[in-house]
Amino acid sequence: MAEPPAFLSAQDVGSFAYLTMKDRAPQILTKAIDTLHRHKNEFFEKHGEKGMEAEKKAISLLSKLRNELQTDKPINPLVDKCIDTDIWNQYLEYQQSLLSESDGKPSWFHSPWLFVECYMYRRIHEAIIQCPPIDDFDVFRECKDKNFFESQESISILCTHLQQLTRSIEDLDENQLKSEFFKLLQISLWGNKCDLSLSGGKSSSQKTDVVSSLEDLKPFIVVNELEHLWTLLSRYRKTRAKASAVRMDIVLDNSGFELVTDLVLADFLLSSKLAAEIHFHGKTIPWFVSDTTLHDFSWVIEQVKHCGDKLMFQCGVGWENHVKMGRWAYHDHVFWTLPHAYCSMPQVAPDLYAELQKSCLILFKGDLNYRKLTGDRKWEFTTPFHQALEGFHPAPLCSIRTLKAEVQVGLQPGQAEQLTASEPNWLTTGKYGIFQFDSPL
Numbered sequence: 001m002a003e004p005p006a007f008l009s010a011q012d013v014g015s016f017a018y019l020t021m022k023d024r025a026p027q028i029l030t031k032a033i034d035t036l037h038r039h040k041n042e043f044f045e046k047h048g049e050k051g052m053e054a055e056k057k058a059i060s061l062l063s064k065l066r067n068e069l070q071t072d073k074p075i076n077p078l079v080d081k082c083i084d085t086d087i088w089n090q091y092l093e094y095q096q097s098l099l100s101e102s103d104g105k106p107s108w109f110h111s112p113w114l115f116v117e118c119y120m121y122r123r124i125h126e127a128i129i130q131c132p133p134i135d136d137f138d139v140f141r142e143c144k145d146k147n148f149f150e151s152q153e154s155i156s157i158l159c160t161h162l163q164q165l166t167r168s169i170e171d172l173d174e175n176q177l178k179s180e181f182f183k184l185l186q187i188s189l190w191g192n193k194c195d196l197s198l199s200g201g202k203s204s205s206q207k208t209d210v211v212s213s214l215e216d217l218k219p220f221i222v223v224n225e226l227e228h229l230w231t232l233l234s235r236y237r238k239t240r241a242k243a244s245a246v247r248m249d250i251v252l253d254n255s256g257f258e259l260v261t262d263l264v265l266a267d268f269l270l271s272s273k274l275a276a277e278i279h280f281h282g283k284t285i286p287w288f289v290s291d292t293t294l295h296d297f298s299w300v301i302e303q304v305k306h307c308g309d310k311l312m313f314q315c316g317v318g319w320e321n322h323v324k325m326g327r328w329a330y331h332d333h334v335f336w337t338l339p340h341a342y343c344s345m346p347q348v349a350p351d352l353y354a355e356l357q358k359s360c361l362i363l364f365k366g367d368l369n370y371r372k373l374t375g376d377r378k379w380e381f382t383t384p385f386h387q388a389l390e391g392f393h394p395a396p397l398c399s400i401r402t403l404k405a406e407v408q409v410g411l412q413p414g415q416a417e418q419l420t421a422s423e424p425n426w427l428t429t430g431k432y433g434i435f436q437f438d439s440p441l
């Protein structure tokens with residue numbers, strides 16, 4: 001077998017990876033520092049002088065981190081004592097081992113982009129947890145909450161759509177059910193436009209009615225393998241005995257509007273009896289600005305319930321019930337916030353891999369998941385998705401992602417060239433999307 005291609009890296013001047021590390025990453029750190037600063041009074045009210053000192057220390061650690069990044073310093077081992085600290089430091093040693101002696105140490109602009117970008121978020125976490133009593137402060141919470149409130153109108157439209165659909169679900173024939181399923185999947189896809197790390201933490205909420213825009217957005221789906229999902233699920237549905245045992249997993253991405261689109265889809269999967277249980281996978285620590293943590297997951301459900309809108313209230317109550325009754329289960333695992341590509345999961349997190357093997361279908365939401373599925377490598381655009389997964393085949397899976405990084409596989413010959421000709425930045429603006437399916441052979 002030929003060696004897989006090189007990793008994307010900020011070493012490639014002018015690449016999206018380079019621009020992210022040069023411009024967006026420092027901006028995100030500056031914003032985190034500013035957020036801490038603005039909460040100074042709150043820390044004082046809650047914790048007195050100790051809160052103020054902690055704020056100062058956190059700011060100085062984050063400023064130091066920003067300086068290391070901007071001056072391309074070597075990547076330092078983590079100094080905290082969390083369950084993943086050793087794994088991170090071993091990974092850093094592994095990166096070191098890939099370099100020859102004359103290369104020196106792995107540094108911000110001379111290491112795989114996936115590694116250094118993940119490392120930055122892990123270092124933000126390290127900075128905060130070193131600063132009790134404010135060690136549980138999520139520097140990104142404010143942005144996530146803001147995204148939810150600014151998208152409230154769209155969320156209300158979505159909830160209304162879901163409630164109407166649920167009421168008529170028993171009357172839908174096979175084709176109608178399929179068409180509704182595809183609609184909700186597309187809503188969940190376009191919900192992925194709203195992440196906050198691409199915009200450097202600036203507002204990126206959903207303000208238009210995505211339900212009625214779906215037809216107009218269809219030409220922007222560059223890989224559409226939704227038919228495979230339907231074939232798989234309708235097969236389960238027909239073999240009745242199995243239907244009650246259909247488990248689906250959603251590896252979540254962003255909180256706020258995107259999370260609501262995922263919950264709406266998950267609700268439909270149950271009410272349509274396409275699935276009997278949904279397992280969500282979120283992050284254990286604040287991650288890539290807008291990613292969902294357990295707190296965000298519960299918060300969003302609670303907010304939907306208390307928005308003052310009757311149909312949203314019904315959705316919120318229904319979702320709370322799914323959780324209570326175990327039809328929805330939220331899991332988090334430290335693996336999702338490690339820098340490893342998913343092909344390493346069987347070795348690094350065998351328990352998680354075994355868990356995913358129980359699934360009938362795993363949906364991977366978002367761009368970062370795609371980068372980890374494909375190892376964030378410079379694959380040819382026509383490389384088969386199955387090959388780029390490099391052995392990661394726990395169960396049938398589908399990536400649902402808008403394109404925000406220079407990695408894409410499984411395209412038709414000539415397709416990438418055509419896209420480049422019509423829109424040079426098609427890989428990174430989030431305007432295009434994919435549904436890319438893979439099944440174990």
Ligand SMILES: O=P(O)(O)OC[C@H]1O[C@](O)(CO)[C@@H](O)[C@@H]1O
Pocket residue numbers: 020024117192195196197198253254288365366367368369371402404405
């Ligand atoms: O929320 P998503 O869809 O995973 O996107 C996060 C994205 O952030 C970026 O890293 C930019 O910082 C993208 O390239 C990327 O993968």
Ligand SMILES: [Mn+2]
Pocket residue numbers: 195253254288290291366368
């Ligand atoms: Mn994200």
